[in-house]
Amino acid sequence: MSSSLRLAIVTDIHHGDDHFTKKGSSALGLLTEFTRFVADTKPDAVIDMGDRISDRDRDTDLRLETEVAEIFRAVAPPCFHLCGNHDRDHLTVAENAEILGQTLDNTVVDMGAWSLVLWRADSRIHRPGGFVLPESDLLWLAGVVAQADRPLAVFSHVPVSGHAQEGNYYFERNPDSATYPGGAERARAVLAGARVPVACFAGHVHWNTLTVVNGQPHFTLQSLTETFTTHPEPAASWALLELSDTIDWRVYGRDALSASLPAGRTAHRWMTPLPLFEDHPEARLRRLQRTEG
Secondary structure, eight states: OOSOEEEEEEOOOOBSSOBTTBOGGGHHHHHHHHHHHHHHHOOSEEEEOSOOBOOOOHHHHHHHHHHHHHHHTTOOSOEEEOOOHHHHSSSOHHHHHHHHTSOOSOEEEEOSSSEEEEOOOOOOOBTTTBOOOOHHHHHHHHHHHHHOOSOEEEEESSOOSOOOOTTOTTTSSOGGGGSOTTTHHHHHHHHHTOSSOEEEEEOSSOSOEEEEETTEEEEEOOOSSBOTTTTTSOOOOEEEEEESSEEEEEEESTTOEEEEEEGGGGGSOOOOOOOOGGGSHHHHHHHHHHHHO
């Protein structure tokens, strides 16, 4: 696993009106800056993890998505897109795919030493119902993990790490809207079955996080236009990911972050967590012995 794979990543562009702490009016200018970054760094591929727009209505959303797609067409490396919840409020997956000029099905892309897993699980917020992880998407991921013969870089819009939301402007008091309730835990269990290194990357929560679960790192990337961590200016965030024997993650912009992890360690599973202390067999035995004594 000596050759290096370089990826440029952007998420939560939110082109559209300014709304709460999202400065959507700055989106196209910042996205153009991102394309210049891509031209300078020459990555092997570009990944957009979704929420290209801030939705309003079907006609407006079609226009907004088209304006974002026009900027991405100037990017020379292969560009892979995922849908976020705002891309799906008024538009179908098929309409997004037509605008972007590519399929938006779950896909594995062979990039040599690593495989890119574009896990385009359903990202629509159902009303009522919220995020629902379809069984078909989970089974697809399970099949990829079971058959993997090289390290996996897994990309989704919605994170499945289960990390805490304290301090998050949107999700501290709305944690069920930050992930797939009931589905994220099952996704982590599927990922834990991997016999190869695995690293996961997502957007949606509008901040930079790194959470390691059972040896596997889960990164989230700050939104291009979010201001809650960099008020009053947008974060202007995007990332450069280099994958080889190490996982090198660098976030640029006003909310910068960098991390480097040995890839091989992500294939090592942690010890199974203890049960409740009072339920542990040795604790029960001690209680019995004290009772008999």
